[in-house]
Amino acid sequence: MANSEFEKNWRDKISEAVKGMRKNVEVLFPEDDREDLVFWSKNFMKGLKDKFTPDEIREIMCSASCHYPEGSLADLHELYVNTGDLKLVHKTFESNFKREIKEYKNLTDEQVDMIIEKGWGAAGILEGNTIVATKIxxxxxxxxxxxxxxxxxxxxxxxxxxxxxxxKNESIDIEYCYCGAGFYKDIWEKITGKKVEVKVLKSIMNDDETCSIEISILED
Incomplete structure (x- = not known):
């Protein structure tokens, strides 16, 4: 587990976020590591809760997220800079997502339409300056x-x-899911160049059927 490239990159992101808060990274990654992914993850979250505030934990977890390909966001950022029209940018992002997800997941037109109607996927549903995205x-x-x-x-x-x-029929603290929320935070910060806040609304870790994230784009 600890030697995989994914794990290394993930831990590096966590370490950078913790160092930015001037805290000791070693409390999170002890030398007595184990290969049991469930055991490690639960103890990792316990270490976070012992040392950080809820807001700090969310910031740390968001920093560890996977990122949407930057090349796909560059044109959207330029469109937003030139127009300032969030609705137009969101609609363009939605159209791009529909095209990409159809090929990537080998979907029919009907399945793609269902995804968009449900607000699933990267684009989500826009209301004002807030987007609610449900993971596909x-x-x-x-x-x-x-x-x-x-x-x-x-x-x-x-x-x-x-x-x-x-x-293994195990669960983990909902704060862990801010790693997934950070995916959307990163998207909209890169598109708008503005500060973005995220909130986990639903998670299968809370016995919900889906995972939904509220993305708020803050005014300057």
């Missing part, structure tokens, strides 16, 4: 073929740690 299932086709809620949750989640926990 990681394994889309298997998700809809699943027979149990446990199977659906597994095929829905994108996080390798959470998926491991689901296999």
């Amino acid at each position: 299932p990681k394994e889309f086709h298997k998700y809809f073929e699943a027979c149990t809620s446990e199977e659906r949750n597994y095929f829905y989640c994108h996080c390798p740690r959470i998926r491991e926990m689901l296999l």
